[in-house]
Amino acid sequence: MSLITFVLSHSISSNPLTAWFGKGVSIDPAAAKAYIKEYHFNDPIYIQYFYYLDGVVHGNLGISPTKGEPVITAIAQTLPYTLQIIFFSLIFTVAIGLASGLLAARYAGKLPDKLSRALYIIGFASPPFFIALAVILFFTLVFPILPTSGGIDVSITPPPNITYIPILDALITGDWQAFESLLSHAILPSLANALAVYGVLTRILRSSLLDLMKSNFVTAARARAIPERKIFFGHAFKNSLVTVITLISLLFTFILGSTIFVEYVFSYPGIGDYAVESALQIDYPSILAITLTFALMIILANLVADILYAVVDPRIRYR
């Protein structure tokens, strides 16, 4: 992945120096010389790539030409905000997805099922920026209680860095004003993310529930005259939860994709917003580093999902 973007960013533009250093090349030849030395632009491309990877493992991702600070600093500032959003998005996604999946399966073929299918198709066909705009429009005109832009009120000083996750820091230091502001700013972007991705969960939960309701153990439970309601929630739903857990890493990937647009629309100071800003200003070191960060997050999420899966389903534990 880093190889693809790296090679592209070096081979497409005739002079990688302009790409990495910005437009300041002609103004400051001395700094440009330092850059050539720093990034080894005079060496062959695979050597340059080796130096880049060497920097990456030592925490040196280069310096952003637009921000004028190390890329790693910018990522450390924006990533925690995105992690907050992803956390709340996952909660909203699972809540909405479970509710509508349960309704659709319980009333299969009836109105709630058809309604959830229609909503699923519309949600699936909506670009995330449209959902974000619709959420902003709705919550400004109909329900104006939550802020629709930024990560924290400008008047409130952010809590000191302890865990690096602002909302946790506010909680630890007991700064309720900051906590409330951070939380209220995170809700609407998270809701927009959830609305953009929950459909997959609904659809898979529905079909898994319907399959389970046809399975042998459900027939056995029916034969024992256990009420249908109890079979549905006690037997079928409990078993379908495994499906939900396996879906979480997929949902995580989807949320990462949609959060780029959502953060940009809500001007939320996360890594998605940073990605768009650096894309618009053609800031290669930042884009390269952001792509790496996303890949790393997905690898970690898959790892966590695998572990969770083993915790929930004893059958796969010793394989």
Added chain:
Amino acid sequence: MLAYNTETKIGSTIAIIFVGTALVAAIGGRHVLPYSPTQINIGDAFKGPSLAHPLGTNYIGTDVLSQIIAGAPNDAMVSFFVVGFASVFGGLFGAVAGYLAGWFDEALMRVTDIFFGVPAIVLGIAIAVVLGPSPVNVMFALAIIWWPAYARLSRSEALKLSQANFVESARLSGVSTRRIVLRHIYRIAIPTLLVYATLDVGTVVLAYSGLAYLGLAVRPPYPDWGFMVAQYQNYLFKAPWLALTPAVIIVIVAAGFSLLGDGLREALQREVGRQ
């Protein structure tokens, strides 16, 4: 097959209107549009929907309907090129890998793993930025990230087919590998790829409009659906139809192809079941 059920009917109608509009707008150019999509007419700014301007006018008085029609060819070109390229390039690659198995298969799968390791849109942004903003560059960027899914799909078909008796007998009668892959495997995988591609046209439209929304595809005043939303969202409260119309059009097109693809898949399954 297109009149398979209500959903397929809706889907195919939307698809035909979309393709038809795009073709007419691409061939006819300015002459088929009610107004010029770039004409500035300050006196007419922010007109709501009316008979003269069915979708209203924007902040400099340009007719929104004309812009929507003029934006259609971009989305059609990008989406059909990307799924077409992916079906042919990815499909053939996957067919070869599934048939040959061994190290080639292993290598291809590791390459596709790379692409699945990051959200498509992130990679799309990175490549589009490197190539520079233009619809054609975004098209190439999307094509680069789109083929692995088709390679995997076609590979799984090829794995099934390579054990089939008719492939076995073709191999025994000395048919060349190239011919087996092309005539006995890829050609049979085509319907499956086509159904997936139909579903996928909507997804490409979404990805393209996302990149266009971020300003990576076109420069003003050139009209484009995703970019129109970005341009007009500042007037979300003053003139909501400006940003919402192109967005809703994107939703309709994407939903249409997804309905059509779903319907085709059901029809194909029924067809296979009947045989």
